[in-house]
Amino acid sequence: MSTPVSLAQAGHDHAAAAVARVREAAEGVFEALREVRDAAVACVRPAGGARRPVAADLAALRPLLWARLRGGALPAHLPAHVTALIAGIGFIAAPGLLADAPWYLEWWQENPSGAPVRLLRNMDPASSAFYDYTHWDWYAGPSSGAERTVCGPYVDYLCTDEYSLTLSVPVVAGGSFAGVAAADVFVRRFEGAVLPALREIPGPAFLVNAEGRVVASNTASWVAGSVYRDGGSAAFSVRPVGDLPLSLVTAAG
Known part of the structure; x- marks a missing residue:
């Protein structure tokens, strides 16, 4: 059985792979x-x-x-x-x-x-x-x-x-x-190009533009076009996609 540490590391690795994709x-x-x-x-x-x-x-x-x-x-x-x-x-x-x-x-x-x-x-x-x-x-x-x-x-x-x-x-x-x-x-x-990597991430994960509008997602809770507002929530982690005006949002953990 996977330990909590290994699951967290796996999620981090998949998120990094999604950012790269x-x-x-x-x-x-x-x-x-x-x-x-x-x-x-x-x-x-x-x-x-x-x-x-x-x-x-x-x-x-x-x-x-x-x-x-x-x-x-x-x-x-x-x-x-x-x-x-x-x-x-x-x-x-x-x-x-x-x-x-x-x-x-x-x-x-x-x-x-x-x-x-x-x-x-x-x-x-x-x-x-x-x-x-x-x-x-x-x-x-x-x-x-x-x-x-x-x-x-x-x-x-x-x-x-x-x-x-x-x-x-x-x-x-x-x-x-x-x-x-x-x-x-x-x-x-665009979803077809990035969704395979998003689906590898355990838990909700979605891509947003600079205005917080969702571009692609692995969950029906955050469909393309909806707006994400961080507001300092501890429920999600936000990773910039290099220096592009895009960010990957994943469940914190």
Whole structure:
């Protein structure tokens, strides 16, 4: 029979393994976003910055975005459960960045029936249907200085109608904020990547974002989308997932 000490140690080891698994999954997406960020900087500084960029300059991003949607061309050390997470990805320009399009997004989504499809939104501020993306957390986080943002879970009514996460990073060109590189990940896929490790943890265990919203869980008591507030409770232990805006919450013991 296992002793209390060995059970506690086993729980600690499984929690550490779960943290590693979550970090691996999230870092895979952020690694793709860093590539998009670097490519976007090259696009928005045409001719060495001798002229203002235009929307056509961002077309050079498309082969990279399409490859990331297919999970292709990522570093070989990333396993399949990481490379298949991304459902939408792109670059969202800071208002006024482009000379011919004050508001612009180069955003592509996967298409199960064929080639990736571009997301088109009304970018006319005078229109009642104007899509002001600057109000969304995935944009506001990077624009306010956050190096990595995890937004959601939320129902993505604008793109896929799926329960989703959006991960994003700032794009800085020439010392100025130029926009955001972001990616959508379906919650069901992210859960599929991390749930096997969460299930190894004895007792309730769930992953939360910086706002305390549950992202994935091994218990029906804390479903994705619910909000966890610590409040100094001794019932749970909270472990940061590296320097990501995510934490693993487990039953104390």
